[in-house]
Amino acid sequence: MTGNEVTTDSLLWWQRGIVYQIYPRSFQDTDGDGVGDLPGVTARLDYLASLNIDAVWLSPIFTSPMKDFGYDVADYEDVDPLFGTLADFDELLSQAHARGLKVMLDLVPNHSSDQHPWFQEARRSRDNSKRDWYIWRDPAPGGGPPNNWLSFFGGRAWTFDPHSNQYYLHQFLPEQPELNWANPEVRAALLGAMRFWLARGVDGFRVDVIWLLGKHGDFLDEPANEEWREGHFEHGQLSHIYTQDLPETHAYIREMRAVLDEFSVPGQERMMVGEIYLPLEKLVTYYGSEVGAECHLPFNFLLLTLQEWSAGTVRDLARRYDEAVREYGGWPNWVLGNHDQHRFKSKYGAAHYRLAQTLLLTLRGTPTVYYGDEIGMQNVEVPRERQRDPSGLQQSDNPNASRDPERTPMQWDASPFAGFSSVEPWLPLAPDYERVNVSVQDADPHSDLHYFRRLTALRRATPELYGGDFLPLPEGGNDVFAFVRAHEGGRVMVLLNFSSRAVVLDLSAHASQARDGGHTGEVLLSSLERGGDVELAALSLEAHEALIVRLIPNLVSLP
Ligand code: NOJ
Numbered sequence: 001m002t003g004n005e006v007t008t009d010s011l012l013w014w015q016r017g018i019v020y021q022i023y024p025r026s027f028q029d030t031d032g033d034g035v036g037d038l039p040g041v042t043a044r045l046d047y048l049a050s051l052n053i054d055a056v057w058l059s060p061i062f063t064s065p066m067k068d069f070g071y072d073v074a075d076y077e078d079v080d081p082l083f084g085t086l087a088d089f090d091e092l093l094s095q096a097h098a099r100g101l102k103v104m105l106d107l108v109p110n111h112s113s114d115q116h117p118w119f120q121e122a123r124r125s126r127d128n129s130k131r132d133w134y135i136w137r138d139p140a141p142g143g144g145p146p147n148n149w150l151s152f153f154g155g156r157a158w159t160f161d162p163h164s165n166q167y168y169l170h171q172f173l174p175e176q177p178e179l180n181w182a183n184p185e186v187r188a189a190l191l192g193a194m195r196f197w198l199a200r201g202v203d204g205f206r207v208d209v210i211w212l213l214g215k216h217g218d219f220l221d222e223p224a225n226e227e228w229r230e231g232h233f234e235h236g237q238l239s240h241i242y243t244q245d246l247p248e249t250h251a252y253i254r255e256m257r258a259v260l261d262e263f264s265v266p267g268q269e270r271m272m273v274g275e276i277y278l279p280l281e282k283l284v285t286y287y288g289s290e291v292g293a294e295c296h297l298p299f300n301f302l303l304l305t306l307q308e309w310s311a312g313t314v315r316d317l318a319r320r321y322d323e324a325v326r327e328y329g330g331w332p333n334w335v336l337g338n339h340d341q342h343r344f345k346s347k348y349g350a351a352h353y354r355l356a357q358t359l360l361l362t363l364r365g366t367p368t369v370y371y372g373d374e375i376g377m378q379n380v381e382v383p384r385e386r387q388r389d390p391s392g393l394q395q396s397d398n399p400n401a402s403r404d405p406e407r408t409p410m411q412w413d414a415s416p417f418a419g420f421s422s423v424e425p426w427l428p429l430a431p432d433y434e435r436v437n438v439s440v441q442d443a444d445p446h447s448d449l450h451y452f453r454r455l456t457a458l459r460r461a462t463p464e465l466y467g468g469d470f471l472p473l474p475e476g477g478n479d480v481f482a483f484v485r486a487h488e489g490g491r492v493m494v495l496l497n498f499s500s501r502a503v504v505l506d507l508s509a510h511a512s513q514a515r516d517g518g519h520t521g522e523v524l525l526s527s528l529e530r531g532g533d534v535e536l537a538a539l540s541l542e543a544h545e546a547l548i549v550r551l552i553p554n555l556v557s558l559p
Helices: 038-043 047-048 086-098 115-120 184-200 247-263 279-287 311-328 344-348 351-364 390-394 438-442 448-461 463-467
Strands: 019-020 055-058 075-079 102-107 160-163 166-169 206-207 272-273 333-335 366-370 468-474 480-489 490-497 503-505 520-528 533-535 538-543 546-551
Touching: 038 047, 038 086, 047 086, 055 344, 055 538, 075 086, 075 184, 086 102, 086 184, 102 184, 102 272, 102 520, 206 247, 247 272, 279 311, 279 344, 311 468, 311 490, 344 351, 351 366, 351 448, 351 490, 351 546, 448 463, 448 520, 463 480, 463 490, 480 503, 490 538
Parallel strands: 019 055, 019 366, 055 102, 102 206, 206 272, 333 366
Antiparallel strands: 160 166, 468 480, 480 490, 490 546, 503 538, 520 533, 520 546
């Protein structure tokens, strides 16, 4: 584990940097099939470098029947032809590295595709040598599934195999059978796949549903979740004590971590981000323990699962998270969007867009940005006949179950298919793409894209922002979330006005008097593009304004 008693010089790339998530199907199509591909990503590397990001995470690119768009892997050591070839990947990697960009892959170790040769073997007979690579159980006495476990995509987590008269486990689609991580051969195979990509030069992995790897060996029914209400996701009906966050999962992750460590050398550290939806106290345990290190970054989804978007709730959770991570000796991280969550601009409203972006890029810890959020892409309403996401299609009674709205093609320009493709894309384009696109925003210095670049450039150039301590301030109540990022003598204050009215704050308590008797700060960035100095004793913020201010060095007294 990496402690946080660091100097900014000792920070590693994945601590100091910004990660950018690409959903390859939707980034850039080069072969005219309406689906994005690896050469498309390579073609856009200069754009990516212009965003001042440091690493690219590619959602799954391995061979797959695409029932869950690559989260159903049929070969862990090859690229799906839809996306290109291994040679295309090598080219992408070397061109990214040449631009100083790291590349992370999405590893899906919890389940394979039902078309994976391992599962094809396993389902042949009960005594097949691969049988135990998956999780098979007899029907319950009297028939039916062996227990009450549920799939995240609706319905039971068990599918009956008439050929062998047993059920197999899948917490997603029936086409995504769960691998049996209790079997050392399975672990060796997946660790082997990691080595395959690490030897090719990948810098790290985002590991899919890492907190689900272990399952309790007794296969008992899971108890009802008392907090579940009608209208919530069906999967939440149960309290997942036998399928999530089991002690053996930590041991499995330590094995994965050891593989990354094998390939890490100073300056070329390899890392993993674990996908984990758990409460804070559990989340931090995935950094590891005295027994051994685990995830470099257990993904922090607190902003994605937030019940109420307000200065008070965000202050409270940022404070709790920062404290918990610090106590654990881990490095924090933040994320506002991904391919499973609705776009934050749609969720929080356009007025909050720059404020949210500023929050993500100024909190302490590694930010992960979802493709298109830098130009303010929004959810796209996808008509029934064009919906593709199996989660949405299987749970059609739940309007929030589809992830298509946040997976639509990147909006590059105003041409017929938005510069994404030469044909109609696999998902519809946003209706506003002729206005909201990279080309239009590139030409407009006041655009969201330029705001994003100013923010990322400021972060990169400011040790307080990429490495400093985080000190939330009480002023601002439920209207303004204000915090200081402090590093050595430097202090940078971030002010985020969540309210829809102008607010005046007295923050002079956080700065000692300047020579002229005032308490001034220098504006580094404002979402409303104002500059100059501000008076901390009566600092006014416009509605929804985000402001980053440098406090006069050495004249500051903070607790
Ligand atoms: C989490 C991924 O983010 C999601 O897109 C996928 O459907 C499930 N895991 C299953 O792999």
